Amino acid sequence: MHRRLHALAGVVWLDPRAVRPVGVEGPARRVVGWEALREEHPGTPPVEQPGRWSPVWTAAVAVALARLLAVSGGKRMAVPDGPVAEAFRKAIDILLPPGPPTREVVLAGPGLPAAITDIALVPQHPQTGEVWPTGARAVVPLAADVWMHLASHDDRRLVPAASGMPAGVRRDDPPPLLPWRPFRPDWEMFVSTLARLPEVRQPWLRATTR
Numbered sequence: 104m105h106r107r108l109h110a111l112a113g114v115v116w117l118d119p120r121a122v123r124p125v126g127v128e129g130p131a132r133r134v135v136g137w138e139a140l141r142e143e144h145p146g147t148p149p150v151e152q153p154g155r156w157s158p159v160w161t162a163a164v165a166v167a168l169a170r171l172l173a174v175s176g177g178k179r180m181a182v183p184d185g186p187v188a189e190a191f192r193k194a195i196d197i198l199l200p201p202g203p204p205t206r207e208v209v210l211a212g213p214g215l216p217a218a219i220t221d222i223a224l225v226p227q228h229p230q231t232g233e234v235w236p237t238g239a240r241a242v243v244p245l246a247a248d249v250w251m252h253l254a255s256h257d258d259r260r261l262v263p264a265a266s267g268m269p270a271g272v273r274r275d276d277p278p279p280l281l282p283w284r285p286f287r288p289d290w291e292m293f294v295s296t297l298a299r300l301p302e303v304r305q306p307w308l309r310a311t312t313r
Contacts, residue, residue, distance in 0.1 A: 132230070134230050134231060135230065137212075137213040137228070137235065138213055138214070140213060140226075140228070140229075140247065140251070141213055141214055141251060141254075141255070144229065144247065144248060144251055145251055145252070145255060146247075146248050146249065146250070146251030146252030146253075146254075146255060146256075147159050147160065147248040147249060147252060148252060148280065149186075149190075149249075149252065149282075149286070150280040150281065150282045151280070152280065154280060154281060154282055154283040155282070155283065156282055156284075156286055156287075158289075159246070159248065159249065160190070160249055160286075161286075161287065161288055161289040161292075162289050162292050163245060163246035163248075163249040164190050164191065164245075164249065164286075164288045164289075165288035165289040165290070165292035165293040165296065166245075166246075166292060166293070166296045167191075167224065167243055167244070167245045167246075168191060168194055168195075168288050168293055169293050169294075169296035169297040169300065170243045170244070170296070170300070171191065171195070171208065171222065171224075171243050172195075172198055172199070172297065172308065172311070173297065173300045173302035173303070173308065174222055174241040174243060174302075175199060175206060175222075176206075177199065177200065177305075177307040177308070177311075178199070178204075178205045178206050179195075179199050179200065179201070179202050179203065179204040179205060179206070180195055180199065180204055180206045180207065180208050180221075180222065181204035181206070181207045181208065182195060182208050183208070183209065183210065186252075186253050186256060187208075187210055187224070187253055189286055190253070190286055190288075191208070193285070193286075194288055198311050199311070206221040206222060207220055207221045207222065208220075208221070208222045208223075208224055208243075209221075209222070209223055209224065209239070210223075210224050210250075210253060210254060211223040211224065211225050211235065211237045211239065212225050212226045212235045212250060212254060213226070213235065214254065215254060217237075217238075218239075219238050219239065220239050220240075221239065221240050221241065222239060222240070222241045222242075222243060223235075223237045223239035223241070223242050223243070224243050224245055224250070225237055225242055225243070225244055225245065225250070226244070226245060226246075226247040226250035226251065226254075227244035227245065227246060227247055227250075228247060229246075229247045229248065
């Protein structure tokens with residue numbers, strides 16, 4: 104069997120067409136419920152030492168970006184401000200035609216207000232693969248560890264700082280890690296995911312990614 108592995112600095116993504124689940128001996132692992140998930144799995148920070156973007160983030164956002172593009176129908180999408188915009192908006196602006204947005208992307212999931220929207224960006228359960236149920240017209244799953252961080256840190260920006268702390272100011276807690284450069288989803292992961300989606304056969308989408 105042909106197996107395709109996408110390895111990104113220690114992060115390995117398996118092509119779903121090349122793997123299958125198998126049973127294991129021993130007691131069944133406890134499945135964490137959605138509400139407890141936010142407590143037990145607060146999320147993966149986007150920046151690692153010494154200022155590099157986490158490969159978990161660049162890969163997960165690339166996969167979700169491909170699915171967002173597929174469900175957009177080629178129409179401009181409005182993305183909420185904050186880390187969600189920092190992760191997705193620049194790529195969306197490049198890949199979709201200019202003009203006012205006609206569709207809306209909303210972060211939906213455990214702990215957030217229920218909202219009926221055009222496109223919902225929802226967590227995918229890390230144990231079961233289940234996606235958060237929502238009444239949105241289109242649902243785009245995002246790796247839970249990345250989604251949890253976005254949902255819990257909606258007041259922080261994911262952009263490099265222009266300057267540090269003011270001179271003479273001291274603080275007891277360590278400052279948050281800041282990236283060296285703007286965020287960029289992994290392009291190879293994006294193209295690979297898009298190639299497996301049925302929407303890729305649509306002429307507008309093929310033209311967008313050339």
